[in-house]
Amino acid sequence: MAQKPSIPKGTRDFNPQDVAKRNYIFSTIKQQFELFGFQPIETPSFENSSTLMGKYGEEGDRLIFKILNSGDYLKKVDENLYASKDASKLTSKISEKALRYDLTVPFARFVVQHQNDIDFPFKRYQIQPVWRADRPQKGRFREFYQCDADVVGSDSLWQEVEFVQLYDAVFTKLGLSGVTIKINNRKILSGIAEVIGAKDKLIDFTVALDKLDKIGEENVKAEMLEKGIPQSGIDKLQPLFSLSGDFGSQVTELKTILKASEEGTLGIEELEFINTGIEALGLNTAQLQLDVTLARGLNYYTGAIFEVAAPEGVAMGSIGGGGRYDDLTGIFGLKDMSGVGISFGLDRIALVLEELNLYPETVSDSVKVLFINFGEQEALASMKAIKELRANGVRAELFPDKKNTKKQFNYANKRNIPFVVLLGDSELQSNTYTLKHMSSGEQSQVDLNGLISAVQ
């Protein structure tokens, strides 16, 4: 019986125009990744569950898609466990594989597994889909691409400088001028927490501080107080709320606040190194901005923290982010492997390019020349010309059926095919082609060479 076809919620079909636009973004990013010396790797879509589970917190574990074992997967399940009908206990018995939840953990697994074949520092990029059983909503999908570049095996701060430049290069190439690359440092956040007497409340502190943009200064302070951060400490934060001026003067103010903290001071030195490098090298269209409220995946990052905001006036969350982590591969037994990486938020970048109308006009061009089908003999002659066009790099095709000409022209119109060739009886005899330029309506009589050069 016929089914009404649909796809699972949170997933998408991409038609040719969608794919063309997405490929445009991917290839722009890939080109810059490669200019910067990154090389692609790919990992399997599913990993052993033990590789993924426990790496993303409880919430993450829940959101990982699990794959049912093949065959009679109940056979070996213990009777008592089965009788309890407890899904949380049953899962690990009937499912040993799970879909990739991000690219970071598989990358760590890859590095550890192949460490003897890798020449460190290892600069890899990876553009692959990931899957999350999240509640779907606008801009949030259950299947989406991640697009990451990381370096592992070097703690040089030049990498951070490189990543700021890389963000600038990609967004410049995409025509997206005016993005803000926000930077912070985990050590600065730790230092501030230390200085205000909230070292043991680092998470509460940064979670509250992270909300400054959304809920304002007074509410942030109230939340901190509620979480048990002393009023005296909160008072010391005051200069943070009024950091102003350029990068340099903000850093100077921060230095004053953090002079009592060794870790905080180290964080500032790192920040200064990166900023000095960027000032010397220059950015094309992006700007680098200090944002001491930036926390992101704090538990994860140990040094620099990055986040990219779309140009002012575009209502969109972050379109990229990343940072330095000192122990990514530790979970798989390889210690002391510092890494730093960034990612690009493909779906949001696509929305921004759409909103600002930044896709090149030619992005979803498909076929350039359609030959009208007048019947068998004409079609064969058309196919010969089409073969020549293709050999010259021109996308060309024959309308496959001898339908009435109007229908064939309609097809060309709908598909935005710019040129139509009529090769009928008279053209066959004169060995010429009637070439119609669809947008202008102009027609001309050309020979094969004329045809090739006219459409190229």
Add this chain to the structure above:
Amino acid sequence: MAQKPSIPKGTRDFNPQDVAKRNYIFSTIKQQFELFGFQPIETPSFENSSTLMGKYGEEGDRLIFKILNSGDYLKKVDENLYASKDASKLTSKISEKALRYDLTVPFARFVVQHQNDIDFPFKRYQIQPVWRADRPQKGRFREFYQCDADVVGSDSLWQEVEFVQLYDAVFTKLGLSGVTIKINNRKILSGIAEVIGAKDKLIDFTVALDKLDKIGEENVKAEMLEKGIPQSGIDKLQPLFSLSGDFGSQVTELKTILKASEEGTLGIEELEFINTGIEALGLNTAQLQLDVTLARGLNYYTGAIFEVAAPEGVAMGSIGGGGRYDDLTGIFGLKDMSGVGISFGLDRIALVLEELNLYPETVSDSVKVLFINFGEQEALASMKAIKELRANGVRAELFPDKKNTKKQFNYANKRNIPFVVLLGDSELQSNTYTLKHMSSGEQSQVDLNGLISAVQ
């Protein structure tokens, strides 16, 4: 606790060289697809189980990877059903989604679902991974890419001509000369079955005939006899076993055998149309060969059947295949939508290119220039030059840490980086660069422009 990392059996990690080689094949195929007027679509990695189940036979259903429902997936399972502990019954209750098994069924689903937005004939290509819970073995994986091009909405035989040309174009571009494109027609097989009085035994007949290469004429005949095909019918087959000469003379012999069958005669006419077209248009490096034993997915195909064999001397199964199907979209309720398509066997093509050493030498080139790191000032000057190189399309990077020079050179060697730049104290003062060509060992002193042009 640290885990020993591994990946699920039948899956693969791809390192940068692997990815580069695979991308070389993909991009060669994509380029030809697009020259031939095909456009890319992408469908979700998982579909509703109802979309996939029952479409690939019982064996296929077993090999489909099922995804466990999220949350408390046991809650709504009927007590009695649960108590039976019957995996085959439980599956549909706890799993509503499944990983794509091929690209064909999702494509049919796509066409039906989006039929109002599609301009027919619709020429699409799709290059995406599929998953099968097959027993892994040499060359057979649980995750692998399929690479398909199809046209739906036209029964013109010019499509078949196009696909033969497309195979020829792709394999020629890949440098793989001498492939054989075998062609047959479902109608010819039906016609033969009719003529020998085995119309109701078409499957048994073709399964036996398909084995001719492997088990030889006598065994094929024995199998047919065993399956209940009468000896008198088998005797009529004799000319089939000794078809010889070129395409044209084989067709002539076939015509004699099939003259009593309307369907068989129609199959021959189709074959002749395609062959005449190909003879008029010519092939670059492939040859078209009639193979009346070719059956492939017979239940599926209704007209032409294709299969591509690697060049003689390369022990490899088929590296591509396809055919015409008249009712692909019928399973989703859209009737009378004839289609024809082909696929490329990526993994096998990769093995053949490897065996014949056909990858371009430059295929896995990564970074072209490495700057040695002599310390902070030198590194900053290096980064400025690197920025210029990248702006000129040259992949360049700085060794991130100031390690001893020998180690840095080792890194360049291991990564096959062809050029190394030394920018030390004296170079800084003279505003020059010492450029070392790694394979020849030659060194030269150049300025920035000299550097750019030397490495480009």
